[in-house]
């Protein structure tokens with residue numbers, strides 16, 4: 053098991069922070085006249101008691117997620133999308149204007165945006181041409197101020213999973229936080245690193261209900277990590293970050309796991325069909341391997357194709373400006389009917 057002194061990585065002001073104590077920290081039943089809520093209730097029929105603040109620590113939802121992922125409640129943070137978790141990690145570990153992070157482009161854009169918002173310089177170590185990590189180069193890029201390394205697996209926009217051996221090397225040899233973003237893990241042939249949080253105290257795994265659960269609209273993001281990291285996230289988050297409507301729908305998702313699994317299977321079947329049709333399309337030059345609910349492919353004049361598809365009413369994503377992604381488009385796997393519309397539109401444009 054790796055030894056990491058989490059406390060020594062945390063910003064001093066965060067270590068010393070006295071968190072806001074919400075009314076619900078002390079009492080959550082009785083005659084509640086402590087939080088300036090409106091006892092007369094919501095202005096419509098309301099079973100969720102929306103006139104009352106939500107639970108600050110979301111114990112029930114975290115228990116569900118912990119059971120689903122095979123960890124304990126103390127290892128689970130829930131927030132407003134993965135984006136909240138990413139931002140909190142910056143605020144906990146990176147002194148603005150001083151500390152640094154490493155990202156591995158082409159990758160998810162939010163790491164850099166969040167770094168910029170928090171005034172944290174970003175060092176970039178490109179993925180290889182086959183979109184794998186370069187662990188030696190990552191470790192060589194580490195400076196004394198490097199506090200976090202972001203790894204996205206399966207990676208957005210390339211769709212492939214990173215080698216577990218490479219991720220493990222970074223986890224073992226870097227003495228800061230390694231964030232592994234697993235937004236697409238339920239579509240992957242590879243297992244989750246959530247199983248390794250006990251072994252690596254410096255590992256933070258990000259997951260979300262936005263993709264495999266089909267709940268992007270409720271904004272529920274998850275961080276899985278050792279209890280110490282999670283308790284810092286709990287300390288820094290807004291007191292009532294996850295609202296009652298969100299936690300209610302998230303719990304409904306977990307009560308319908310069969311449906312979640314069925315949708316994942318359908319998406320994975322469609323993925324194979326879409327790959328087959330792309331591979332046999334004469335204009336498509338390359339279809340990159342996918343472990344996610346989308347696929348990246350290369351086609352001549354990709355930006356033009358992207359625009360003409362939009363004219364046909366089919367919106368996909370142009371990724372040709374990313375490193376190693378010249379003339380690449382990213383296509384989300386939709387329903388069979390949606391995917392057929394995409395292929396019909398592709399036939400229509402010259």
Ligand SMILES: *Cc1c(COP(=O)(O)O)cnc(C)c1O
Pocket residue numbers: 132133134135136160204207208233235259260261262263268271272273
């Ligand atoms: C979609 C996606 C997310 C999800 O973000 P949410 O804020 O939870 O919706 C996170 N990371 C990556 C790489 C993504 O593509």
